[in-house]
Amino acid sequence: MGLLDGRVAIVTGAGHGIGRGHALELAAQGATVVVNDLGGALDGEGRGRDADLTVALITERGGTAVANYGDVADMDDAAALIDQAVNDLGRLDIVVNNAGIARDATVWNMTEQDWDAVLRVHLKGTFAPTHHAVRYWRGQHKAGASVRTGRIINTTSGAGLTGNFGQANYTAAKAGIAAFTQTVSLEVFSMGVTCNCIGPAGATRMAASIPGAGIEAREPDEFTEWNRMDPSNSSPVVAWLASDEAAHVTGQVLRAVGDEIVHMQPWSNGATISAGERRWDPTKLTALVNADIFGCRAPGLRY
Numbered sequence: 001m002g003l004l005d006g007r008v009a010i011v012t013g014a015g016h017g018i019g020r021g022h023a024l025e026l027a028a029q030g031a032t033v034v035v036n037d038l039g040g041a042l043d044g045e046g047r048g049r050d051a052d053l054t055v056a057l058i059t060e061r062g063g064t065a066v067a068n069y070g071d072v073a074d075m076d077d078a079a080a081l082i083d084q085a086v087n088d089l090g091r092l093d094i095v096v097n098n099a100g101i102a103r104d105a106t107v108w109n110m111t112e113q114d115w116d117a118v119l120r121v122h123l124k125g126t127f128a129p130t131h132h133a134v135r136y137w138r139g140q141h142k143a144g145a146s147v148r149t150g151r152i153i154n155t156t157s158g159a160g161l162t163g164n165f166g167q168a169n170y171t172a173a174k175a176g177i178a179a180f181t182q183t184v185s186l187e188v189f190s191m192g193v194t195c196n197c198i199g200p201a202g203a204t205r206m207a208a209s210i211p212g213a214g215i216e217a218r219e220p221d222e223f224t225e226w227n228r229m230d231p232s233n234s235s236p237v238v239a240w241l242a243s244d245e246a247a248h249v250t251g252q253v254l255r256a257v258g259d260e261i262v263h264m265q266p267w268s269n270g271a272t273i274s275a276g277e278r279r280w281d282p283t284k285l286t287a288l289v290n291a292d293i294f295g296c297r298a299p300g301l302r303y
């Protein structure tokens with residue numbers, strides 16, 4: 001008995017890396033998996049049939065999977081991805097939005113193309129499958145069917161939650177995904193569908209591309225024993241979030257790195273000062289705004 005027996009799951013960007021780990025874990029827990037992957041290079045260029053590699057691994061291990069080669073950020077491809085699960089496999093329970101690319105550069109060197117491509121794949125590539133999946137679940141719900149097995153699991157990054165030098169496009173997209181998760185969780189709540197976000201890690205080609213990181217890219221199936229850099233370390237958390245066990249968990253961001261799960265806290269109100277029912281006088285603010293009140297780290301600010 002697996003946690004996900006009888007469920008149908010989509011994992012985007014599951015031809016390699018972290019997504020491959022999720023697809024293997026969901027299948028091991030009994031789900032039938034649609035393995036989506038565009039099969040491009042790290043910067044998003046090119047196309048291939050890399051989804052087949054993960055489908056073959058799942059099949060070898062006794063699971064059930066089918067491939068999808070669509071672009072998650074294309075609205076028509078995303079619609080076809082949802083239709084593939086519903087029409088060919090009879091239902092849709094789980095959408096894991098994981099696909100991603102990287103085009104790192106400092107903000108002064110970042111081109112418009114670098115910005116647009118990364119925002120497109122991560123942010124629109126999370127919106128598009130979510131949009132079509134929720135439309136499907138909403139239709140089912142309105143027709144009187146239960147959609148309480150519905151799960152959306154998005155992918156942020158530690159870098160997106162705290163900022164990272166040289167990744168303005170990537171961190172903006174990843175922070176946006178965390179905010180998107182909070183809003184969608186509110187919108188799908190009444191149907192019993194949950195929407196959460198994980199922050200994974202692992203020695204994938206994306207991690208190996210970080211200058212000076214000294215990481216060698218390895219696929220999750222190349223690890224035979226526990227390793228902190230195994231890209232599938234977060235996959236058990238994804239399987240749990242996808243299951244009935246986590247039906248009460250929604251709108252949350254969990255970083256699952258190595259053997260730890262960190263419950264991330266959202267933006268929340270910090271110290272507050274009031275002008276006392278009048279407009280602020282900018283010449284008086286320096287005396288009020290100091291490190292003790294706002295913990296400012298901005299260069300040039302006088303404390």
Ligand SMILES: NC(=O)c1ccc[n+]([C@@H]2O[C@H](COP(=O)([O-])OP(=O)(O)OC[C@H]3O[C@@H](n4cnc5c(N)ncnc54)[C@H](O)[C@@H]3O)[C@@H](O)[C@H]2O)c1
Pocket residue numbers: 012013014015016017018019036037038039040041042044050070071072073098099100101121125155156157158199200201202203204205206207231
């Ligand atoms: N590796 C890490 O340490 C780390 C840390 C935090 C977050 N993440 C996130 O985890 C996710 C997976 O990254 P990874 O490290 O496994 O990288 P990866 O490059 O190994 O895998 C990403 C996969 O997404 C696919 N993909 C890219 N664009 C696509 C598109 N438009 N449509 C469909 N598939 C597409 C690629 O072909 C690739 O197989 C990403 O969202 C990444 O931002 C990774």
